Amino acid sequence: MIPSEQSLLSDGQKTGLKLIAGVGAAALALGFRLAPERTVANLLVDNFFFVGLSLAAAVFIAVQNLSSAGWSVVLRRIPEAMTAYLPVGAVLTAALLFGARFIYPWAGPGGAALVGPKFVYLNLWSFTARSAVYWVAWLVLTGLMLAASRREDLDGRERTRRTKAFSAVFLIVFGVTFTLCSVDWIMSLEPNWYSTIYPWYLFIGAFESGLAALAVLLVLLRKRGILSEVNDHHLHDLGKFMFAFSVFWAYLWFSQFLLIWYSNMPEETTFFVRRMTGRGWSTLFYGNLLVNFAAPFALLLQASQKKKQNVLLWAGVVLLGGHWIDLYMLVMPPVLGAAPKLGALEALSFLGLAAVYLFLFNRSFAARKPIPVGDPYLDESLHFEGV
Amino acid sequence: MTQHRLIAGVFDSEENILAAANAARRAGYPVQDAFTPYPVHGMDHALGLAPSPLPKYCFRFGTAGLLLTLAFQYWVSLYDWPMNIGGKSFNASPALIPVAFELTVLFASLGTVASFLALRRMSPMKKPALPDLRGIDDRFVLTMRLHGEGAGAETMGRFLKEHGAVEIREVEAQS
Numbered sequence: 336m337i338p339s340e341q342s343l344l345s346d347g348q349k350t351g352l353k354l355i356a357g358v359g360a361a362a363l364a365l366g367f368r369l370a371p372e373r374t375v376a377n378l379l380v381d382n383f384f385f386v387g388l389s390l391a392a393a394v395f396i397a398v399q400n401l402s403s404a405g406w407s408v409v410l411r412r413i414p415e416a417m418t419a420y421l422p423v424g425a426v427l428t429a430a431l432l433f434g435a436r437f438i439y440p441w442a443g444p445g446g447a448a449l450v451g452p453k454f455v456y457l458n459l460w461s462f463t464a465r466s467a468v469y470w471v472a473w474l475v476l477t478g479l480m481l482a483a484s485r486r487e488d489l490d491g492r493e494r495t496r497r498t499k500a501f502s503a504v505f506l507i508v509f510g511v512t513f514t515l516c517s518v519d520w521i522m523s524l525e526p527n528w529y530s531t532i533y534p535w536y537l538f539i540g541a542f543e544s545g546l547a548a549l550a551v552l553l554v555l556l557r558k559r560g561i562l563s564e565v566n567d568h569h570l571h572d573l574g575k576f577m578f579a580f581s582v583f584w585a586y587l588w589f590s591q592f593l594l595i596w597y598s599n600m601p602e603e604t605t606f607f608v609r610r611m612t613g614r615g616w617s618t619l620f621y622g623n624l625l626v627n628f629a630a631p632f633a634l635l636l637q638a639s640q641k642k643k644q645n646v647l648l649w650a651g652v653v654l655l656g657g658h659w660i661d662l663y664m665l666v667m668p669p670v671l672g673a674a675p676k677l678g679a680l681e682a683l684s685f686l687g688l689a690a691v692y693l694f695l696f697n698r699s700f701a702a703r704k705p706i707p708v709g710d711p712y713l714d715e716s717l718h719f720e721g722v
Numbered sequence: 723m724t725q726h727r728l729i730a731g732v733f734d735s736e737e738n739i740l741a742a743a744n745a746a747r748r749a750g751y752p753v754q755d756a757f758t759p760y761p762v763h764g765m766d767h768a769l770g771l772a773p774s775p776l777p778k779y780c781f782r783f784g785t786a787g788l789l790l791t792l793a794f795q796y797w798v799s800l801y802d803w804p805m806n807i808g809g810k811s812f813n814a815s816p817a818l819i820p821v822a823f824e825l826t827v828l829f830a831s832l833g834t835v836a837s838f839l840a841l842r843r844m845s846p847m848k849k850p851a852l853p854d855l856r857g858i859d860d861r862f863v864l865t866m867r868l869h870g871e872g873a874g875a876e877t878m879g880r881f882l883k884e885h886g887a888v889e890i891r892e893v894e895a896q897s
Contacts, residue, residue: 589819596816599808638777720764 341561342701343552349697352690359687366680367434375434376670377684378427380662383520384544384685385692386424387537387658391545392417393477394509397502400480400495405715406572409564409706413552415484416700417545418477420692425470427688431520432463438670441526450526457523465519469512476505487709495711513538521662524669528606530595536587537665543580543627544658550577551651552696554644561705567642568721574641577631577650585628609668615675619664626657659685727868728754729875730853730891731882732861736762738886739862743768745885751878752867757857779837780830787829791822853893868892 344352366374392414399407435442441450441457450457480501483494514534522533550573556562595603610620634650635641667675707713733739740762746753747770756765766774795818799805804812839845857863864887866878879890 589816593816593820597808599810636781638773720767 341705342697343556343559343561344693344697349694352694355690356687356694359683359685359690362680362683362687366684370680371434371437372670373676373680374684375431375437376666377681378434379431379438379520380659380666381685381688382424382427382431383666384659384662385420385688386428387541388545388548388692389418389420389424390473390509390513391542392549393473393480393505394542395545395549396484397480397506397509400498400502401506403499403712405712406569406719408710408712408716409719410549410553410562410569410573411484411707411710412700412703412705413549413556413562414545415481416696416703417548417552418481419695419699421474421477423691423695425474428466428470428520432459432466435459435462438666439523439526440669441523453526457526462519465515469516472508472512476501476508480505484707484710485703488704488707489709491709493709493711513541521665524666525606527602530591530603530606532587532591536584536591539580539584539587540627540658540661543577543584544655546573546577546580547651547654547658549573549651550647551655554648554651556700556705557644564706564717566719568719569716570644570647571638571642571721574635574647574650577647577654578635578641581628581631581635581654585624588624588628610664613674616664616668619660619675623657623660623664626653627661630657726754726895728853728865728893728895729868729878729882730893731864731866731879731885731887732854732856732889732891733864733886734861734888735886736862739864740764740768742882742885742887743864746864746866746881749881751881752869754865754867757852757854757863757865759858759860759862762862775841776834776837780834783833783837784826784830786833788822788826790829791825792818795821851895853895854891865893865895 363374363378366377395407395414396411398404399411436459437443439457440446441454442459442462447454447458455461480498483497483501486492487494517534517537521537522529553562553565553570553573557565592607595607609616611617630653631650634646634653640646663675663681710716731739731742733742736758739756739758743753743756743765747768753769756762756769758765796813799812799814799818806812807814807817810817852858853865854861854863864882866882868875868878875892882890
């Protein structure tokens with residue numbers, strides 16, 4: 336690895352992040368002793384949040400590679416570094432397996448009777464085996480895809496065809512594994528409820544928050560004077576991406592809601608009844624639509640707004656917060672029951688993992704040149720102008 | 723209908739016409755328009771065009787579509803012909819959203835096309851105002867207005883040649 340001064344964080348900030356990560360780990364350990372259900376559920380929400388960001392970044396790279404997109408080459412090192420969290424995500428998923436009996440009804444006592452014939456699929460052994468397959472697939476394929484792109488910097492030999500091939504394989508494998516993992520890790524919290532649009536909904540949420548994180552990190556880097564090559568047109572395109580996927584998220588949210596509301600069948604409506612009753616849950620339920628759809632819609636509708644880096648920064652922060660609330664609303668209601676609990680545990684657990692994520696991002700980004708100098712499309716990207 | 727006399731520079735590449743248009747704007751030549759076989763990125767800026775008014779029309783039409791559709795559906799289901807569907811309340815808002823969404827998109831898109839046609843005075847009767855037919859085939863054409871005063875045909879021609887035009891023509895155009 337080549338050390339570089341192109342670091343987002345100062346040494347003091349890095350120490351601060353380590354400290355926050357330590358406090359977060361301590362909070363999770365203490366929480367596990369006092370309230371294991373709530374703690375394991377928090378770990379699931381936060382780990383899925385950051386794994387989602389990492390995978391979304393990998394999907395973004397793969398889509399850009401496959402479509403021979405020129406514009407995004409200059410900022411590709413950001414999504415590449417955003418995948419640095421993946422190994423930590425794998426470890427925390429393993430930790431989750433040990434806490435599975437606290438949150439998954441099928442893994443607790445009497446679980447087999449509760450889910451009936453689904454027990455063939457929903458048992459700890461096959462759950463563990465599937466999770467292992469997802470992680471091996473993700474780590475190997477993203478590793479291959481990124482290694483090809485990073486080696487271009489070192490020897491100047493272009494590997495466009497190679498990255499394209501890996502991107503294609505990754506996208507296909509990702510489509511299958513992410514569908515299964517969202518069913519396994521989150522939908523099975525309510526094992527007798529199901530929705531076929533659910534994995535789509537989770538994927539779009541993750542992709543949207545990945546774009547938001549990409550925008551936030553890009554703007555922060557630009558404010559440090561790194562990646563000054565990124566111009567208004569790049570920001571505009573990123574803004575369009577965020578806007579479009581925020582609308583698409585709302586579209587999927589509503590698709591799921593409308594069908595269940597319309598047919599009004601008890602085994603389906605439990606999902607929404609649980610989330611719409613009680614002041615605490617219903618506030619979060621409607622607030623979710625506000626932060627994930629209404630706020631970004633208003634912020635990013637105008638073309639001129641999408642070109643302002645501070646607007647992108649704040650829209651990104653709003654969307655990241657929104658996605659956390661979205662995941663919280665998916666995971667917590669069946670675990671906690673009557674009322675949501677938002678306290679120090681939630682804050683410290685999220686901040687702890689956020690610190691780990693940011694630290695790993697920065698280490699990976701600073702280890703390489705900030706723009707992919709060996710990529711044959713770089714010149715096109717540097718001269719990119721929208722219509 | 724007024725007659726214009728134009729100087730048309732024919733270019734054989736996107737890069738050359740873009741550079742020429744930028745240089746002409748900076749040098750203050752009366753650039754009239756550019757005719758290219760496909761949209762050239764950055765040409766709006768190079769020609770010094772004001773931002774398109776179409777997004778505003780798109781937003782207005784979209785909003786109108788949303789409001790009209792919602793109003794119509796509420797009027798039908800609450801006043802004109804209330805029906806009991808699956809025991810739902812007459813005021814069943816979620817059921818109205820898909821139609822409202824589709825009509826928002828339809829109004830916005832058709833309205834934008836109609837605005838474009840109206841603003842550009844496009845109709846089947848309109849005569850094409852192309853200074854050179856190759857501008858819709860495999861060449862790029864940049865035109866400048868010839869006025870009584872200002873730079874003359876020769877200066878303009880020389881300027882375009884210097885910036886990579888492969889051919890200079892003087893044409894009559896109507897607008």
